[in-house]
Amino acid sequence: MPEDFLVRAALAGIGVALAAAPLGCFIVWRRMAYFGDTMAHSALLGVALGFLLGLAPTVGVILVTTGIAILLILLQQQRRLATDTLLGILSHSALSTGLVALSLMAWLRIDLMGYLFGDILAVTALDLYLVYGGGALVLATMAAIWRPLLAATVHEDLARAEGVPTLIVRLVFMLLVALVIAIAMKIVGILLITALLIIPAAAARRFARTPEQMAVMAALIGAVAVLLGLGGSFGFDTPSGPSVVVAAMLLFVLSLVPIGRRIDG
Amino acid sequence: MNAVTDPSGDAGPPGERLIAAEGLEVAFGGRRVLEHVDITVSAGEIVTVIGPNGSGKSTLVRTLLGLQPLSAGHVWRKPGLTIGYVPQKLQVDAIMPLTVTRFLTLTGRHDRATVERALAETGVGHLADAQFHVLSGGEHQRVLLARALLRSPDLLVLDEPVQGVDFTGEAALYELIGVIARRHRCGILMVSHDLHVVMAATDRVVCLNHHICCAGTPEAVTHHPEYRRLFGARAAGALALYSHHHDHHHHTVSGAVVTPETNRPEPPHA
Numbered sequence: 001m002p003e004d005f006l007v008r009a010a011l012a013g014i015g016v017a018l019a020a021a022p023l024g025c026f027i028v029w030r031r032m033a034y035f036g037d038t039m040a041h042s043a044l045l046g047v048a049l050g051f052l053l054g055l056a057p058t059v060g061v062i063l064v065t066t067g068i069a070i071l072l073i074l075l076q077q078q079r080r081l082a083t084d085t086l087l088g089i090l091s092h093s094a095l096s097t098g099l100v101a102l103s104l105m106a107w108l109r110i111d112l113m114g115y116l117f118g119d120i121l122a123v124t125a126l127d128l129y130l131v132y133g134g135g136a137l138v139l140a141t142m143a144a145i146w147r148p149l150l151a152a153t154v155h156e157d158l159a160r161a162e163g164v165p166t167l168i169v170r171l172v173f174m175l176l177v178a179l180v181i182a183i184a185m186k187i188v189g190i191l192l193i194t195a196l197l198i199i200p201a202a203a204a205r206r207f208a209r210t211p212e213q214m215a216v217m218a219a220l221i222g223a224v225a226v227l228l229g230l231g232g233s234f235g236f237d238t239p240s241g242p243s244v245v246v247a248a249m250l251l252f253v254l255s256l257v258p259i260g261r262r263i264d265g
Numbered sequence: 266m267n268a269v270t271d272p273s274g275d276a277g278p279p280g281e282r283l284i285a286a287e288g289l290e291v292a293f294g295g296r297r298v299l300e301h302v303d304i305t306v307s308a309g310e311i312v313t314v315i316g317p318n319g320s321g322k323s324t325l326v327r328t329l330l331g332l333q334p335l336s337a338g339h340v341w342r343k344p345g346l347t348i349g350y351v352p353q354k355l356q357v358d359a360i361m362p363l364t365v366t367r368f369l370t371l372t373g374r375h376d377r378a379t380v381e382r383a384l385a386e387t388g389v390g391h392l393a394d395a396q397f398h399v400l401s402g403g404e405h406q407r408v409l410l411a412r413a414l415l416r417s418p419d420l421l422v423l424d425e426p427v428q429g430v431d432f433t434g435e436a437a438l439y440e441l442i443g444v445i446a447r448r449h450r451c452g453i454l455m456v457s458h459d460l461h462v463v464m465a466a467t468d469r470v471v472c473l474n475h476h477i478c479c480a481g482t483p484e485a486v487t488h489h490p491e492y493r494r495l496f497g498a499r500a501a502g503a504l505a506l507y508s509h510h511h512d513h514h515h516h517t518v519s520g521a522v523v524t525p526e527t528n529r530p531e532p533p534h535a
Contacts, residue, residue: 031358147372151371151372154361154371157352158350158352158355161330161331161350163372208362209362213362
């Protein structure tokens with residue numbers, strides 16, 4: 001019988017993988033990998049804000065990551081700086097500001113490494129409720145906006161011309177990304193969240209002929225990566241977050257190997 | 266020559282007015298992209314907007330579709346007007362798995378038979394299950410056209426509908442667009458930066474360079490000094506091509522094509 005903390009870790013990891021999969025697909029389709037990364041990097045600032053205002057870290061993270069996303073969209077209206085430059089500035093400034101803020105709050109004793117790289121083996125029962133409650137909310141909302149978001153992803157103007165409220169759908173999607181970052185932070189850490197979003201999605205591409213198939217395959221691949229990574233982490237005494245990402249990477253590499261008839265697309 | 270100076274064309278429209286814009290003005294950050302633009306499209310007619318790159322053609326289309334806020338003027342649409350839109354740049358990355366059928370049903374729900382009928386009408390019925398991102402240039406544009414038709418549009422708005430299509434394919438596509446206009450009795454507003462083929466397949470040409478330089482029948486426009494100034498040497502080629510075909514239909518004295526439903530100019534078979 002595996003130990004309790006391992007069961008909780010596996011359940012939490014699988015929950016995060018399932019919730020992250022459909023979002024990860026859209027992040028890949030919309031070429032938003034660095035956008036997601038920037039939001040994730042700002043999460044540490046959210047943790048600091050949470051402590052400062054006496055809020056739960058999760059709430060602080062959702063507030064700050066959403067704020068950064070909106071700030072980025074506003075900054076994109078100007079033409080002087082390219083988006084990748086903006087992302088680089090915001091991403092690293094937010095991460096550094098978060099680190100500085102947390103170190104200035106000398107009265108806090110927090111596990112910084114846990115926030116940065118995840119501490120999946122310290123998952124509590126409360127964390128599990130958060131993962132599955134938040135995850136269910138994310139999946140239900142994704143199901144509700146799936147068709148308009150897909151239409152807006154294929155062509156924003158065409159979708160708008162056909163009556164899709166693309167701005168609202170995009171904002172909701174961004175909120176969901178913020179929520180997933182908040183619930184995945186403890187599992188893989190803010191520096192590695194993007195990996196859990198995009199690697200399973202990229203690995204799933206080959207096995208899918210429809211967007212929905214790709215989301216389901218990404219969820220499966222993500223869950224398998226979590227189990228493999230945790231097993232490796234326990235067996236080889238390696239940090240859990242990076243171990244999960246290494247497992248996902250190995251699955252991605254496997255997905256590139258041509259075996260038999262390729263499901264082309 | 267009235268036909269040339271009156272931007273809305275001179276003769277009565279062939280059918281009911283579908284969309285009309287008056288005194289349109291659009292500015293981006295203080296720079297005026299469109300000014301004093303009047304344009305109308307009526308049922309059963311093909312209107313083509315031509316102009317150099319950066320002349321505001323796509324902005325005009327986006328403004329008419331309500332996607333671009335205007336700084337002055339107004340756009341009138343027939344109440345309940347349904348528009349089928351083929352945008353200029355629509356690329357689906359290989360990372361997104363999307364069949365042609367799925368692409369056609371992104372915003373509207375249609376059954377399989379309806380989708381296949383629309384694809385067959387634009388000559389790509391065999392592609393219903395193909396992945397969207399592997400289509401050739403011509404197939405791509407025909408699939409976009411089929412998608413626009415699925416909405417049973419009163420007005421088709423086609424932004425560069427022959428982009429990525431070779432020259433013979435272009436002629437075939439313009440011919441198809443003409444057939445569609447007649448069969449569905451819809452108006453067509455086309456945008457193009459090429460002159461030769463498109464003008465022969467058109468009832469009325471609007472020559473745009475931030476403002477409307479000239480407008481009227483293809484023949485009238487090709488004779489207009491503004492048009493020749495704008496397009497230089499290329500204009501002569503268009504004239505030659507057009508003249509080659511202008512026997513195929515008849516004009517009123519003022520230059521309007523007589524009975525466009527039955528006597529539309531054939532696309533050239535060059």
